[in-house]
Structure formats: structure tokens, C-alpha cells
Amino acid sequence: MVKNGQQDVMVNITYTANDQATHIVYTDQDGHQVKTDMITGKTAQTVDVHSDVPTGWKIVDGQVPATVHFTGDQTPDMTITVDHRHHIIDGQGELPTGLAPSAFTKTVTRTINVRQPDGTVKTTKQTATFNRIADVDEVTQQVTFSDWQLTSNGWVAFTTPAIDHYTPSQAMVEAVDDAASLTRDVTVDIAYTANRGTVEIKYVDKDGNEIGYQMITSHVGDTVKVTPQFPTNWVPMDPATVPTAVRIKEENGQIIIVVIRHAVNDPAQTKTVTRTIRVTTPDGQTTTTSQVAKISRYGDLDLVTGQIAWNPWTTARWDAFKPATIVGYTPSQAELPVVTVDGETADQTVAITYAAVAMPTPTQPANDxxxxxxxxxxxxxxxxxxxxxxxxxxxxxxxxxxxxxxxxxxxxxxxxxxxxxxxxxxxxxxxxxxxxxxxxxxxxxxxxxxxxxxxxxxxxxxxxxxxxxxxx
Incomplete structure (x- = not known):
């Protein structure tokens, strides 16, 4: 209260700036808050901003101001959109934990093995080199690799060497320069197969006329057992000229000549020639004795013409024969001789009979x-x-x-x-x-x-x- 007589009083009133604050809010693209920095000051004060983007993040929209001026009114928060920061690595320098330089490069090999006809193997190796880079998410530390990139010419085309009389299982191996196809090592095996070849065996007669032939077919280099196929009823002139085996040396053109002749058989004939002896004794009884001689002959049958050249007949014999002696009688033949029997001898029948011996008749005396x-x-x-x-x-x-x-x-x-x-x-x-x-x-x-x-x-x-x- 003011009293009378009170002197004038001077009152000085001063203002003090209020404290002011605002925020810098970092959010991702989905609106999720990542980080918030508070900026403080006084009314009417301009304050330097000291706010860093979160580690591993980068500003996508907006920027962090260098200063903030507080007007006395409430200073609104500032929102800054940020995103994960990424960096690319190529395997050089410092690498994230768990990564090695081999993760950024690779070599794919194609091995071509060519087996020669003699059994040896010639090997050719073709390599294709690939590189790739990696993207590292600095927030999550996740590494994402790029596609492999071919840094060389890849696998070049391969032509299998030609060998006379042989055919390779694969004449050419195609080139590969498509990175998508070069994902793993590959082995290609190539072998040679001998070409098919023939040997002709010609069967000719002594005059050179071809009677027949036989074709032997197999692979070049093979040795084939031969089973002769002579024309019917022909045989080799010289068995030593008939090959037991042939080696196929080339695809075509091999000819072997074998001289042949008519085959002959050894037919045989046998026959029996009989001398039948019938002995009739005085009592009327007849006894028969058969003397059998067996002879044979052999011939050469030409199996082509069917003609036979006969050799002479062998010989045998009929033994001598004596009829039984009967007292008072004389046989019509006292003895049959030994007879040599040959092919001209025919069957014979001999009859032997007996005749009584002449006996004197008694005479009467002239006197008494x-x-x-x-x-x-x-x-x-x-x-x-x-x-x-x-x-x-x-x-x-x-x-x-x-x-x-x-x-x-x-x-x-x-x-x-x-x-x-x-x-x-x-x-x-x-x-x-x-x-x-x-x-x-x-x-x-x-x-x-x-x-x-x-x-x-x-x-x-x-x-x-x-x-x-x-x-x-």
C-alpha cells in the first residue's frame, strides 16, 4: 500500500528468456524412429545443432540443420528420414568378419580326357575365372553378393584330334562363355572307336575262277577268328593257306585268296562171294558147306560232279575142301582147290556125289x-x-x-x-x-x-x- 508522503519509487522490471527445447528425430522410411537428438536453448536464442546421423544410416529426406533459433514459441521437432547405409566390397582390403577373399573370385575347370587307341590318355584343362562384389548393410552387417562376372574367355571350343581308322566318341567340345552354365567343374571323357572294316576271303578254283567268298567284319585293329565257309563240296587245295584268324587293318580293301578243289569222299563197297559145296553121300543125305569170302574196295567220290573213281577190289580166298572118305565109294571130286577171290569172281555152287567102287563077281568052279x-x-x-x-x-x-x-x-x-x-x-x-x-x-x-x-x-x-x- 502507498502511504501519504511516500516518495516516488522507481521499480525496474526485467525479462529472463525462457528455456526452449526442440528435437531432431531420425526415422526410417517406414516411420519407425531410429534416433532422437534434443536441441536446447533460450527464447530468442540461436543454437548450433550438434546431431549426427545414426551409425550405419544415411539421410534420405531432409537434413540436419546447422542451427536452431528459438522464437519463444514452441519450436517443433524436426524429422529426418534415414535409410541403411551400404558399402560395396570386392574382396580387397579389410573385409567383414567371416568373409575371405576366396568368396569374391572362383575358377571353374573343364577337364577333357582323350583316351588314345593305345590306351594312353591325353588331358586338356580349360579354366574360366569369375569375380563378384558384395554389398554390406552397415546397419545389419548383412552381405549381399552380386552375380558372378566372367573375367576371361571361358571354356574355348575343343576339337578332338583325328586318328586314321578311328572315330572319337565326341568330335568337338563346344565353347562355354555363359556364366550361368559355368557353375561347377566338368570332366569330359573322349574315347576312340575303331572304324568297322572288312576282310574278304575269296575261294577260287585252280584256274582262278571265283567259286564263293566270305566276309569278315569287325573293328579296325581287331583280330577275328575265322571259321572257313567253303562252298558246298569244296575243300582247300592246301589247308595251310586257310587263315585261322585275320587282323582288320583298314576299312575296306583287304582280300585273301584261298584256292579250293572238289571235295572227295571215301566211299567203300563190300561184297561176299560164296562157294557153296553140296555133298550128297550114298545114303542120300546132303550136307552143305558155305565158304564165304568177303572183299571190299574203296573209291574217291567227287562231291561236286558225283563221279567215283574206284580202286581195285581186295582179295580173299576159298580154302581147299576135301569131302569125307567113304569106304567103297569114290567122290566125284576128291578135293576142291584153294581159290583166290577177287572182284571178278562170282558165286559158285559145287555138287559132290559118291560112286561105288567096282567089286569083282565070284565065278563057279568048273569041277566038283x-x-x-x-x-x-x-x-x-x-x-x-x-x-x-x-x-x-x-x-x-x-x-x-x-x-x-x-x-x-x-x-x-x-x-x-x-x-x-x-x-x-x-x-x-x-x-x-x-x-x-x-x-x-x-x-x-x-x-x-x-x-x-x-x-x-x-x-x-x-x-x-x-x-x-x-x-x-
């Missing part, structure tokens, strides 16, 4: 018995055969009777008789005694050996009686 006795006795005296009684008289009488019987019998017609086996000379000497025991052929006379023996004995007795009368 005493005269006969006298004749006998006289004959004995004339022959010096007289012996006193009791000294061989019976033997002489029997001998004389047998002799008389032999001289006075004649042959008769044949009739069945018993057959004796073939006789040895010793057996034949004893035959007369056996004959006396055999029945003579039936002639109607009714004589037999026993009758003749009795007659001889009777005559002997008469002779002995006469001799006794003379001695008396």
Missing part, C-alpha cells in the same frame, strides 16, 4: 569040290605056300578064301550104305576088314560078307582034306 580042292592044293604047291597040317593051315585057308572072294566079285548098283568119317591113311589100310562087315548093295544075289567068309572057309576045308588023303 575035290577038283577044286585039288586046284587049290595044286595052286598052293605051285606057289610054295604048302604047309604041313597044323602049321598055319587055318590062316592060309582064311587068306585064300578072302583072296578068292576079292577076285571073284563084280560091281553092283549103288544103294544106301553107312558112311564112314574121313579116313587117315592108317584107317584106310584097315578098311577091307570093315568092308566085309558092311552089307553089300542089294542086287538080288543075296550075298553078304558073312556068306563069302563061310564059302572061303568051306573051300579051305576041302583043300585040307585032299592034302591029307594024298599024304595017307
Amino acid at each position: 569040290v575035290p577038283a577044286a580042292d585039288h586046284a587049290v592044293d595044286q595052286g598052293a604047291a605051285d606057289n610054295g605056300d604048302y604047309q604041313p597040317a597044323g602049321q598055319g593051315t587055318a590062316t592060309n585057308a582064311a587068306h585064300q578064301a578072302a583072296t578068292a572072294t576079292t577076285h571073284h566079285l563084280t560091281a553092283t548098283t549103288s544103294a544106301p550104305v553107312a558112311v564112314a568119317a574121313k579116313q587117315t591113311p592108317a584107317a584106310q589100310s584097315a578098311a577091307p576088314a570093315a568092308t566085309n562087315r558092311q552089307r553089300l548093295p542089294q542086287t538080288g544075289n543075296g550075298h553078304d560078307a558073312s556068306t563069302l567068309a563061310g564059302l572061303a572057309s568051306l573051300l579051305g576045308l576041302f583043300g585040307l582034306a585032299g592034302k591029307r588023303r594024298k599024304r595017307d
Whole structure:
């Protein structure tokens, strides 16, 4: 309150500037706040701005002012749009953690192996070099690589060397300069295959005329076993000229000449030639003996013409044959000789029969018995055969009777008789005694050996009686 008498008072009033503040706000393109810096000052004061863009970011829209002037009114915040800062690296210099220089370059190799016909391998290597760069996000530290860039000519075209008589599995390997195709190492293997070749075997006759041929086909360089294919019914003139194997040396043009001739076979013929011997004995029985000789001959059959050139027949033989001896009979053939049988000999049939031996017929005495006795006795005296009684008289009488019987019998017609086996000379000497025991052929006379023996004995007795009368 002012009082009376109070002197004037001077009051000085002063103003103090208020504190002022504003913000610089950094946001990304999506509006997300990245960083905020506050700027302070006084009203009417101009303040230098000290605000840095966030690390790893860069301003996209707007800029950070150098100063801010505070007017006293509220100073609005300043928004600055920022984005990630990136930088490019090429593998040189300092690299982000985890990255090596090899991440920025690479070499892709194409290996071409050419296997030669002799088995050796020739190798050619082709390389293609690539580089790339990387983008590093300074906020996230994420590294993004660019595409690979070819820095050389890539893989150039490759032509496989030519080798006579051989064909490569791949004549050319194409060039590759497309980075997209050069992503990995590649190996190409090339091999040679021998070309197909032929060998012709010509089969000709001795005059050079071609009769047939045979083609052998395989790869050049191969050795092929040959199975000869001779024309039908032909054979080689010289088997040594027939190849057992051929080597294919070239594609075409190889010819081998083999001289051939007509094939011949060795036909054979056999035949039997028989001598049939039929022996009919006096009793009417017939015995057949077959002598078989087997002969053969061989020939050369020309299998082309069909003609056969025959060699001579071999020879064999029929052995000698003697029919059995039958006492009192004579065979029509005493012996069949040995015969050599050849191709001209024909079958033969021989018939052998027996004929009775001629026997003398007894004659009647001209005088009576005493005269006969006298004749006998006289004959004995004339022959010096007289012996006193009791000294061989019976033997002489029997001998004389047998002799008389032999001289006075004649042959008769044949009739069945018993057959004796073939006789040895010793057996034949004893035959007369056996004959006396055999029945003579039936002639109607009714004589037999026993009758003749009795007659001889009777005559002997008469002779002995006469001799006794003379001695008396």
C-alpha cells in the first residue's frame, strides 16, 4: 500500500528468456524412429545443432540443420528420414568378419580326357575365372553378393584330334562363355572307336575262277577268328593257306585268296562171294558147306560232279575142301582147290556125289569040290605056300578064301550104305576088314560078307582034306 508522503519509487522490471527445447528425430522410411537428438536453448536464442546421423544410416529426406533459433514459441521437432547405409566390397582390403577373399573370385575347370587307341590318355584343362562384389548393410552387417562376372574367355571350343581308322566318341567340345552354365567343374571323357572294316576271303578254283567268298567284319585293329565257309563240296587245295584268324587293318580293301578243289569222299563197297559145296553121300543125305569170302574196295567220290573213281577190289580166298572118305565109294571130286577171290569172281555152287567102287563077281568052279580042292592044293604047291597040317593051315585057308572072294566079285548098283568119317591113311589100310562087315548093295544075289567068309572057309576045308588023303 502507498502511504501519504511516500516518495516516488522507481521499480525496474526485467525479462529472463525462457528455456526452449526442440528435437531432431531420425526415422526410417517406414516411420519407425531410429534416433532422437534434443536441441536446447533460450527464447530468442540461436543454437548450433550438434546431431549426427545414426551409425550405419544415411539421410534420405531432409537434413540436419546447422542451427536452431528459438522464437519463444514452441519450436517443433524436426524429422529426418534415414535409410541403411551400404558399402560395396570386392574382396580387397579389410573385409567383414567371416568373409575371405576366396568368396569374391572362383575358377571353374573343364577337364577333357582323350583316351588314345593305345590306351594312353591325353588331358586338356580349360579354366574360366569369375569375380563378384558384395554389398554390406552397415546397419545389419548383412552381405549381399552380386552375380558372378566372367573375367576371361571361358571354356574355348575343343576339337578332338583325328586318328586314321578311328572315330572319337565326341568330335568337338563346344565353347562355354555363359556364366550361368559355368557353375561347377566338368570332366569330359573322349574315347576312340575303331572304324568297322572288312576282310574278304575269296575261294577260287585252280584256274582262278571265283567259286564263293566270305566276309569278315569287325573293328579296325581287331583280330577275328575265322571259321572257313567253303562252298558246298569244296575243300582247300592246301589247308595251310586257310587263315585261322585275320587282323582288320583298314576299312575296306583287304582280300585273301584261298584256292579250293572238289571235295572227295571215301566211299567203300563190300561184297561176299560164296562157294557153296553140296555133298550128297550114298545114303542120300546132303550136307552143305558155305565158304564165304568177303572183299571190299574203296573209291574217291567227287562231291561236286558225283563221279567215283574206284580202286581195285581186295582179295580173299576159298580154302581147299576135301569131302569125307567113304569106304567103297569114290567122290566125284576128291578135293576142291584153294581159290583166290577177287572182284571178278562170282558165286559158285559145287555138287559132290559118291560112286561105288567096282567089286569083282565070284565065278563057279568048273569041277566038283575035290577038283577044286585039288586046284587049290595044286595052286598052293605051285606057289610054295604048302604047309604041313597044323602049321598055319587055318590062316592060309582064311587068306585064300578072302583072296578068292576079292577076285571073284563084280560091281553092283549103288544103294544106301553107312558112311564112314574121313579116313587117315592108317584107317584106310584097315578098311577091307570093315568092308566085309558092311552089307553089300542089294542086287538080288543075296550075298553078304558073312556068306563069302563061310564059302572061303568051306573051300579051305576041302583043300585040307585032299592034302591029307594024298599024304595017307
